[in-house]
Amino acid sequence: MRQTSIGYSIDRAVELLKADELVAIPTETVYGLAGNGLSTTAVAKIFEAKNRPHFDPLILHTDDMDKINAFAVPLTGKLAVLSECFMPGPLTMLLERKSIVPDLTTSGLPKVAVRIPSHPTAQRLLSKLDFPLAAPSANPFGYISPTTPQHVLDNLDGKLSYILDGGRCDYGIESTIVEQKDDTIVVLRKGSIPVESIEKVVGKVTVNAVSTSKPSAPGMLHQHYAPRTPMRRMSIEEALQMYAPEQIGVLAWNTCNECIPTHNQRVLSPTSDLREAAQNLFRYMRELDQIDLMVITVDYLPEKNLGVAINDKIRRATII
Ligand code: TXA
Ligand code: MG
Numbered sequence: 001m002r003q004t005s006i007g008y009s010i011d012r013a014v015e016l017l018k019a020d021e022l023v024a025i026p027t028e029t030v031y032g033l034a035g036n037g038l039s040t041t042a043v044a045k046i047f048e049a050k051n052r053p054h055f056d057p058l059i060l061h062t063d064d065m066d067k068i069n070a071f072a073v074p075l076t077g078k079l080a081v082l083s084e085c086f087m088p089g090p091l092t093m094l095l096e097r098k099s100i101v102p103d104l105t106t107s108g109l110p111k112v113a114v115r116i117p118s119h120p121t122a123q124r125l126l127s128k129l130d131f132p133l134a135a136p137s138a139n140p141f142g143y144i145s146p147t148t149p150q151h152v153l154d155n156l157d158g159k160l161s162y163i164l165d166g167g168r169c170d171y172g173i174e175s176t177i178v179e180q181k182d183d184t185i186v187v188l189r190k191g192s193i194p195v196e197s198i199e200k201v202v203g204k205v206t207v208n209a210v211s212t213s214k215p216s217a218p219g220m221l222h223q224h225y226a227p228r229t230p231m232r233r234m235s236i237e238e239a240l241q242m243y244a245p246e247q248i249g250v251l252a253w254n255t256c257n258e259c260i261p262t263h264n265q266r267v268l269s270p271t272s273d274l275r276e277a278a279q280n281l282f283r284y285m286r287e288l289d290q291i292d293l294m295v296i297t298v299d300y301l302p303e304k305n306l307g308v309a310i311n312d313k314i315r316r317a318t319i320i
Contacts (some may be wrong), residue, residue: 026166032135
C-alpha cells in the first residue's frame, strides 16, 4: 500500500503524474482522481482505485482550448458558442475523439468527454503538462463525491500517491455534461451550470439525464452518490413514528427542527441560497453519514436553477 500525503506542491504532482501515478486534484466542482488520460497504465489505476466498472468512461481535463485539438476534433456549432461562455468552468462536452485517446478512457465510445476546470491550482498544474488528465470524482464508485482533501483521504487513503490541496470546492457538485446532436444541445448530466443558463446562450435544449439500462453517462445510474446510512425523502413526523429522535438525521433546506438533536441536523443554506446549498450538499451528507443514525431525512429544494441539479443528486442518493 502506498503512503498518501496531502500537500500544496504542484511540482510534486507533475512529477508523479509524469510517472503514471495517481494524484487527487482540486477543481471548482469536486476533487478529481487524476492520472495521465492518454496512458493506459494510469487510466487502469484510476478504475482500480475507485473500484469503478470499465463501462463508465472518464473526463479528460486540460487548461487550454488549443490543447484539446491534440486528442479531439475541434469544436463547432453550438458547442463552440457554449465553450466561449463557460470554459474554463464547470461544463463538460462530448467531442469526437482522436485515436491517441485509449479505448479504456472512453470505455470504447466514439466520443470523449472534455473539460477545462477554472480552479487556479488545477489550471497551474495542467499548464505544466503536455497530456490531459483523466479525472473522475475522487470517491469510491457509488459513494458521495469529495469536496475537500480530507474527504479524499477518508475514502482512498493508500490508493493514490498525493492529494494536491486546493481548499474547499467552490461549486460542490459536478460539472454539467453536454453533447451536440444535429443542431440541438443535449444535457446528459445536470450539474453546476443550470440548464437555464445554457438555454440563455443556445436556446432550447433537450435534457436526457434519465437512467436507462445502458446509460450514455453512467453518472445517470439511478442509485449514485449515496451515503451508507439510508437517506429517505420523508417528513420528520413520519421518521419519529419509526425511530427515536437521536436516531434520526436531518438534511434540511433552510431551518432546523426542534424535535431532533441539533448535532444530528445540517442546514444547507439558512438564507435559502441554492449556490450555498450546492456547496454544502456532499459535505453535509458525509458528516451525517459519520454519525450512528438509522435514517437521514431530506426533502427536495425548489426545482429551479441549481435546485434542479441538487434535487437530481438527492433523488439518486435516497432510497424509496
Ligand atoms: O465536475 C466533474 O465533472 C468532476 C471533476 C473532477 O471534473 N468529474 C466527474 O467525473 O464528475 P465522473 O467520472 O465522476 O463523472 C463523469 C461522467 C460519468 O457519469 C461518465 O459516464 C460520463 O461523465 N462520461 C464520461 N465520458 C463519457 C462519454 N464519452 N460518453 C458519455 N458519457 C461520458
Ligand atoms: Mg463521479
